[in-house]
Amino acid sequence: MSTPDLTTAPQAIDPTFENVWDEIVWRGLVHVSTDQEALRALLAGDPITYYCGFDPTAPSLHLGHLVQLLLLRRLQLAGHRPLGLVGGSTGLIGDPRPTAERTLNTRETVAEWVDRLRGQVERYLSFEGDNAARMVNNLDWTAPLSAIDFLREIGKHYRVGTMLKKDAVAARLNSDAGISYTEFSYQILQGLDFLELYRQYDCRLQTGGSDQWGNLTSGTDLIHRVEGVSVHAIGTPLITNSDGTKFGKSEGNAIWIDAELTSPYAFYQFWLSTADADVIERLKVFTFLTRAEIEEYAELVATEPFRRAAQKRLALEVVATVHGIEATAAVIAASEALFGQGDLTALDPATLRSALDELPHATVAPGTPVVDALVATGLVSSLSEARRAIAQGGVSLDGERVADDTATVQGTLPGGVSVLRRGKKTLAGVFLS
Structure with a gap:
């Protein structure tokens, strides 16, 4: 097999698998789930609606979220209908972390991050065809809900003993930080999301990280109690x-x-x-x-x-x-x-420039001697060491060997920068002030 060129693999389901369930299991994407035989049959049948939620607790998604984005896409390629949920309401609360209470962000910050994350999620899904994706925001159904209605219609279906057993809650209860009622209630909000999506779109499956399993089953349990039907959840492994x-x-x-x-x-x-x-x-x-x-x-x-x-x-x-x-x-x-x-x-x-930002680098004035730039970037520890390295033919500037220690840095590369090399593999960037 030759080194690959810039032709990438098409986004498609592997036809050697009988069922998309079999493929995601082979790819190691199922760490925990509801009934596996029922899920396999569900995903092999007529298209279903499924969802994954993303909370705006930062201005961007990270690699852990990428697992979910690609799983959403794989299921869509198999013919199913994805809902991408960005949590305008749950982002105001924050999923309980194992160690300490989250700092609550302002409503303005959360709203800004909702827009950013929505744009990121949309890039991984198709919004065309019979199984076009749809974006939803849980603030749309929680904002109009009064506290009394929330407690009467949703809260009454939850048992505190069961809620206390959830991993994240149990970890916090055993920590010095404890847990606020705000974060304790998060699992109810996520359960409400699944119920609402079931009612609006006949959503039958939620995916998420296995560390979210307690929140995922909050929704499956709530739907079973309120609607008397069984829906499903898949928890992907935490990648280590x-x-x-x-x-x-x-x-x-x-x-x-x-x-x-x-x-x-x-x-x-x-x-x-x-x-x-x-x-x-x-x-x-x-x-x-x-x-x-x-x-x-x-x-x-x-x-x-x-x-x-x-x-x-x-x-x-x-x-x-x-x-x-x-x-x-x-x-x-x-x-x-x-x-x-x-x-x-x-x-x-x-x-x-972004590549040089990842290397040791320094900012110097145009015309700075290479020996000074070598010291400034940390490629050598002293001027005498810099002169010895040049004399031994071991220093290059912008791809050309430095012949003597009178050479200067001029920033001749695109963007007015320079690249210093000592030996074969030790590099540093030089920015001109």
Whole structure:
């Protein structure tokens, strides 16, 4: 198998599976669920309506949400009808975290984030055809509801003993922080969402992370009590790395799907750095590659891991899905050029700058000696070390070897920046003031 070009896998259901349920199980997307045989039959039958909710507790969705977005898309490709819910009301409350109370955001902030998240969710769904997606906001049915009506019509169906057993609530009750009535009530609001969507759209399935299982079953239980019917829920696994570290973080920071918060270049590098032990599972969850294609990459990981073919394909597919093929082409070109396999002068200025932001970097005045820039960027610890490195032929500036220590930095690359290299792989960016 050759290194992939910029042709990505089509978004489609793998026809080698008898049922979309079988495919999502093979991809490892079902950690917990309601009755599996009933779900398999439901997804194999006539189109159903299903939903996933996203709370605006930040200005962007992150990689954990990407699992849900792609699951929504897979089920839609199988013919089912998705509802993308952005929680204008639940975002004002906040799902209980295991350790401490959330800081409540202002109504204005939540409304702004609702719009941002709505736009992000819409990019992953199709709004055309017989199974066109629909976006909903739970503020539409909770805002008109009085406290008395909420308690009489919804609250009466909940038992406090059952609510106390939910994992997130139990964790908080056993912590020093305790839990407020506000966050304690969150599971009722999410249950109300499922009930309302069942009544309005005959919604039969909710998906979410397995850490949300208590909230997911809040809805299935409420519908069973109020309407006397059985609906379903799927809890996807929380993605973790094989070494036990948390997936979706880079140097302690969340990986966002908003290009302004995590640049496409940083996003690409995150996927490219996936460990061999994790890359096949990532291909299953985050790409539309077929089972046969993924099995080929598994063989390559086993026999030729040094080629990192699976990581390159993973990075290509996910970045193209999230940021588009043009941005993907730009970051691949930047990545290759920075490491000596392309033309630095041909790069897109914005992409080059975002790539240099991920490297050690410094801002200097035009005409600054290279020896000073080497120290400023941290590539060397002293001027004498900088001069020795240059004398040994181990320093390059903007792709050209630095011949002597009188050379200066001029910012000749697109966007008025420069790239310093010491040795083969140690790079730094230089911005001109």
